[in-house]
Amino acid sequence: MTDHQDDLISEADQADARTIWAFHQMGHELQPCSAAITLGSLDLGVAATTADLYHAGMFPVVVFTGDTSDATKERFPRGEAVHYREHAISLGVPDEAILLEPKATNTGQNIGFSREVLERAGIAVSTMLLISMPYMQRRAYATCRKLWPEVQPVCVSQPLSFDEYVSTHDHEKQLIDMLMGDMERVMEYPKRGFAIEQHVPERVRDTFNRLRAHGYDTWLLPA
Structure with missing residues (x-):
């Protein structure tokens, strides 16, 4: 190297x-969805984007998902989902609109575990807003379509070049x-x-x- x-x-x-x-970038048209999944990462801007989308009425409930990884353990020692949730609440997202999934350590688990959390909460999902870092969109989409084919994912990130x-x-x-x-x-x-x-x-x-x-x-x- x-x-x-x-x-x-x-x-x-x-x-x-x-x-x-x-x-x-998937280039999906933003639209209101049944729920959102916010994929944990090292970028706290993803949580801020989630807050913006909530206030814009794009979803009624969001699952913050993610444990820590080699890339995030120093920045988010209590877990990506936990830190994301706290940041979103500080930006005005009500706690009752948030579900927490703190165990996932890869994208497949992000989707699979979040699906279980939504099912346990009795939330019916037909469309899913997948909120991630910009360069995670395509992988998040492909993973969701594989593991949860009944749901139509809409991928969105901070609109940055x-x-x-x-x-x-x-x-x-x-x-x-x-x-x-x-x-x-x-x-x-x-x-x-x-x-x-x-x-x-x-x-x-x-x-x-x-x-x-x-x-x-x-x-x-x-x-």
């Missing part, structure tokens, strides 16, 4: 990262690594039965391979 510093990331690598970023999102992070290299990790999972997880198959254009595969060859591989799957 090439040891990149953020200030050495080439314009070509940044352009390739924008291609991967754009592919992760790659460059805008980079400006909110300390390490651009790490962010590109994470884009790559999600990209690989979009391609590989259907083979493992974790997600539905999605068409990946050849230019996107070529972009992925170039970035991998340039050392953006920290978050790729173990060999």
Whole structure:
């Protein structure tokens, strides 16, 4: 792996990262849904987006889901879902509109465990707002369609470009690594039965391979 510093990331690598970023966006039209699932991550902006969408009347109840991971254990030591819930409440989301799922450690569990929480609460779901980091949209969609095919997911995130999102992070290299990790999972997880198959254009595969060859591989799957 090439040891990149953020200030050495080439314009070509940044352009390739924008291609991967754009592919992760599902482009769904925002609409009111039966419920929402907010996928825990290291980005507290996802919880803020959830609050905005609640106040806009996009859903009556939300499940915050997520334990901790290597990426989040220092920032969210009590669990992603717990910290997200507290932030959403501070932004005016009523506690009675929130359900908590604090055990999930991967996207499949995020969806599966959240489904169980909603079923136990007696909430009928036909459409689901999936709220995530921008580069998690496609993987979240594919996972939901695999594990909960009866529900129509609508994916939404903070409406930020790659460059805008980079400006909110300390390490651009790490962010590109994470884009790559999600990209690989979009391609590989259907083979493992974790997600539905999605068409990946050849230019996107070529972009992925170039970035991998340039050392953006920290978050790729173990060999």
